[in-house]
Structures are given as structure tokens and as C-alpha cells.
Amino acid sequence: MINMKSIALIGFMGSGKTTIGQILGKELTYPVIDVDEQIEKKTNMTIKKIFETKGENWFREKEGEELNKWVDQNVIVSTGGGIITKEQNRNQLKEQFNTIWLRTSFEEIMKRLAGEQDTRPLWRKPVEERRQLFLDRESLYKQVAHYIIWTDGRSQDEIAQEIINLLQLYKTEK
Ligand SMILES: Nc1ncnc2c1ncn2[C@@H]1O[C@H](COP(=O)(O)OP(=O)(O)OP(=O)(O)O)[C@@H](O)[C@H]1O
Numbered sequence: 001m002i003n004m005k006s007i008a009l010i011g012f013m014g015s016g017k018t019t020i021g022q023i024l025g026k027e028l029t030y031p032v033i034d035v036d037e038q039i040e041k042k043t044n045m046t047i048k049k050i051f052e053t054k055g056e057n058w059f060r061e062k063e064g065e066e067l068n069k070w071v072d073q074n075v076i077v078s079t080g081g082g083i084i085t086k087e088q089n090r091n092q093l094k095e096q097f098n099t100i101w102l103r104t105s106f107e108e109i110m111k112r113l114a115g116e117q118d119t120r121p122l123w124r125k126p127v128e129e130r131r132q133l134f135l136d137r138e139s140l141y142k143q144v145a146h147y148i149i150w151t152d153g154r155s156q157d158e159i160a161q162e163i164i165n166l167l168q169l170y171k172t173e174k
């Protein structure tokens with residue numbers, strides 16, 4: 001065990017939270033919780049459907065409830081890209097998790113998510129609105145991140161290894 005706090009991966013859509021979460025889970029033998037997936041399972045609805053029928057605010061509340069469950073559980077939590085839009089979630093990520101921001105440039109996100117507008121409702125916007133959403137969120141991720149890892153031009157394995165090294169370092173410093 002590295003320490004008691006769960007690890008939370010944060011970052012914009014397409015930054016790699018889901019894929020890197022899976023690699024970390026295998027390497028560290030920690031359970032991996034994907035917040036989007038948990039909400040879809042529990043509501044038996046896709047995120048697209050939730051946004052259409054319940055609205056974004058309702059979804060944000062569900063994200064908060066989900067996050068709350070995984071405090072001090074020694075798990076890896078892959079969050080949804082917008083979890084930091086709620087102040088309560090930001091406080092929780094800052095105070096009760098080892099929070100890692102998978103920082104990725106807008107240009108790289110555009111490449112990774114080309115053709116994925118259907119599953120990500122907030123990506124279905126004109127490019128300038130997407131850019132604005134991206135810029136608005138940068139400062140929110142920064143507020144809560146304990147570690148920042150740039151992902152542009154780096155493989156998911158490389159990124160996962162860097163995270164493991166960081167967490168080990170933290171352990172030996174304590
Ligand atoms: N370091 C990387 N280099 C290249 N492609 C990557 C990298 N990380 C993730 N990807 C690709 O980007 C896409 C999105 O990755 P992933 O679903 O893990 O992101 P996410 O942060 O979980 O997104 P969301 O919040 O929308 O669920 C996938 O096709 C994935 O293979």
C-alpha cells in the first residue's frame with residue numbers, strides 16, 4: 001500500500017484518465033473506479049441520455065456522490081472531465097485524494113477526440129466553444145492537482161510509470 005488516500009485522475013476529456021487508470025490499476029493492484037461508468041451502470045443510462053433527460057446539473061451531483069464513496073479506500077478513481085466544475089468536488093479532490101492532473105494541450109485533445117462527439121455531449125460544439133471550455137477548466141484543474149503530468153507525445157505506459165514513481169517518492173518522503 002502506498003498510503004491511505006485514494007488516487008484520483010483528473011483532466012479534460014481525452015486526457016487519458018480511463019486508459020491510464022486501467023494501467024495503474026494493474027501495476028499497483030488497486031481497484032479502478034471509473035466515475036462515468038459507475039454512474040451509467042447505476043442509472044442504467046448513457047451519459048448522453050442523462051444529459052438529455054436529467055440535465056448536466058443532475059449529472060454533476062451524481063459525480064459528487066460517487067467521489068464521496070471512494071475517499072480513503074485505496075482505489076484509483078478515474079473521474080469525468082467536468083468533475084472540477086463543482087466547488088464541493090474540488091475541495092474533496094484537494095483535501096482527500098492524491099490528485100493527478102493529466103495535462104494535455106487543446107490541439108492534442110482535438111486529435112484524440114476527432115469523431116467522438118456522440119459519446120461526449122460537451123464536445124458537440126463549435127471549435128471556438130470547445131476551446132473556451134478547455135481554457136475555463138485549466139485553472140480549475142490547477143487548483144486541485146497535487147501532481148501535474150503532461151501527456152502530449154507520451155505513451156500511456158510511460159505516463160503510468162511516471163505516476164508510480166511520483167507516488168513512491170511521496171511514500172519515502174513521509
Ligand atoms: N498518452 C496518450 N497518447 C495518445 N493517445 C492517448 C493517450 N492517452 C489517451 N489516449 C487516447 O485518447 C482517447 C481518450 O482516452 P481516455 O478515454 O482514456 O480519456 P479520458 O480522459 O478518460 O476521457 P473522458 O473524460 O472523455 O472519458 C482514447 O482513444 C485513448 O486511446
Ligand SMILES: O=C(O)C1=C[C@@H](O)[C@@H](O)[C@H](O)C1
Pocket residue numbers: 012013036047079080081082083119120121122
Ligand atoms: O468534460 C465533461 O464535462 C464530461 C466528461 C466526460 O468524462 C463525462 O463525464 C461527460 O461527458 C462530461
